[in-house]
């Protein structure tokens with residue numbers, strides 16, 4: 001089982017994560033809070049109340065978790081393709097796998113990464129939704145003092161299952177959309193690269209960026225539901241399950257609720273995934 005794919009997945013994911021986290025904070029707030037009029041309003045309010053640091057809330061944990069999550073995604077994807085097509089990463093340029101195989105391998109990677117991601121994503125979403133400014137004398141402290149305190153509080157209040165709140169929605173979000181992610185990437189690389197050659201850096205950037213956009217556009221409806229279910233434990237708003245969350249969100253806010261955060265999700269997806277794929281390909285290429 002080639003280990004380089006796991007290491008390359010980790011490093012490339014971390015680079016993309018730092019670049020995209022401020023957009024991610026705005027997205028999570030727009031999806032779960034009704035106090036903002038739109039992207040600009042959310043950005044201005046966050047900056048005024050919490051300074052630039054507000055955009056980076058909840059980032060320390062994902063930096064650690066991306067090591068697990070992205071390496072599982074890229075490592076499982078690549079090894080699933082190896083099992084399906086008996087070709088390594090290098091050989092796949094000369095002998096392109098079918099898109100069905102790429103889709104199955106992407107879905108497998110997406111399914112397994114969702115379970116690793118679930119507790120980290122829950123903690124990230126809870127911390128990103130804390131809108132209190134940094135501790136000032138006299139002001140009430142935020143509910144969670146940091147990621148470890150957040151994890152411990154959820155564990156104490158709800159047991160280990162509490163840490164997997166929203167995991168089912170996350171799995172449904174990530175399984176098919178990561179199939180779409182890798183198919184888009186491979187298809188775009190294939191379209192603009194002569195047979196048997198490696199795609200140029202510009203091709204990888206553009207294909208990675210569009211893979212991010214297509215996958216996030218299709219993922220946004222379940223992304224909204226997932227974030228709401230993750231916040232529900234905190235807000236005493238009990239949903240009976242995923243379907244109940246969908247139905248009550250649509251009843252209260254109309255069908256548009258499924259597209260909350262779509263613009264910012266897409267704007268974030270391009271640079272994050274362009275950098276992720278470029279560094280992934282570069283690392284695998286230089287390790288030869």
Ligand SMILES: CN(C)C(=N)NCCC[C@H](N)C(=O)O
Nearest residue numbers: 174177181215216219269272
């Ligand atoms: C639609 N989904 C869930 C994805 N495309 N997931 C892959 C994650 C890639 C990158 N870390 C990101 O956050 O965009």
